Amino acid sequence: MNEQTNLDRRKFLVRLTLLAGAVPAVLVSVPIFSALLGPLLQRQKQAWRRVASLSDIAVGETKLIQYVNADPLPWAGVTAKAAAWLRRETEDRFVAFSTHCSHLGCPVRWEDKAQLFLCPCHGGVYYKDGSVAAGPPPKPLTKIDVRINKNDVEIRTAPVPITTITQ
Numbered sequence: 001m002n003e004q005t006n007l008d009r010r011k012f013l014v015r016l017t018l019l020a021g022a023v024p025a026v027l028v029s030v031p032i033f034s035a036l037l038g039p040l041l042q043r044q045k046q047a048w049r050r051v052a053s054l055s056d057i058a059v060g061e062t063k064l065i066q067y068v069n070a071d072p073l074p075w076a077g078v079t080a081k082a083a084a085w086l087r088r089e090t091e092d093r094f095v096a097f098s099t100h101c102s103h104l105g106c107p108v109r110w111e112d113k114a115q116l117f118l119c120p121c122h123g124g125v126y127y128k129d130g131s132v133a134a135g136p137p138p139k140p141l142t143k144i145d146v147r148i149n150k151n152d153v154e155i156r157t158a159p160v161p162i163t164t165i166t167q
C-alpha cells in the first residue's frame with residue numbers, strides 16, 4: 001500500500017466520522033429549534049365570541065361573562081371556558097377586562113358600590129376603567145376588544161397573559 005492510498009483512506013474516514021456525527025446532530029437540533037422558534041412564528045389565534053345581548057347590560061353596569069377560548073384543545077373540557085368583566089360605558093360603548101390581576105393572576109371581583117375591581121390575594125385595587133388604584137399590581141387590567149354586532153355584544157378572544165411573570 002503506498003502513501004497516497006493511506007492518505008485517501010484517512011481522508012475518507014475523517015469525512016465519514018464527521019458525517020456520522022453531523023447527521024444525528026441535525027436530527028436532534030431540528031425538533032429543538034422548532035420547539036423554541038415555533039411559538040414565535042405561530043399566529044395568535046383569535047375569534048369573536050358573542051357574550052351578551054345589548055339588552056342584557058344597562059349603561060354603567062359591569063357583569064361577569066363567560067366564553068370559550070379562541071383555540072380550545074379537544075380535551076380541554078371546562079377549562080376551555082374563560083371569563084371577563086364586561087362594562088357598558090354608554091349606549092354604544094362597552095369595555096371588557098380580563099379577570100386576572102396583573103400582579104400574580106388572581107381573579108379580581110367587581111365591587112359595585114365602590115365601583116372598583118378588588119383582588120383578594122394581595123389587596124390590588126383597580127378603578128372601573130381598569131387602571132391601578134392601589135396595591136402591588138404593576139399595570140392595568142388587560143383590556144379585551146369589544147364590538148357590537150347588531151343586537152349582540154362580542155369580544156375578541158385570544159390567549160390572555162395571566163401574570164407579569166411570563167412577560
Ligand code: FES
Nearest residue numbers: 101103104119124
Ligand atoms: S395577585 Fe392581585 S394583588 Fe397580587
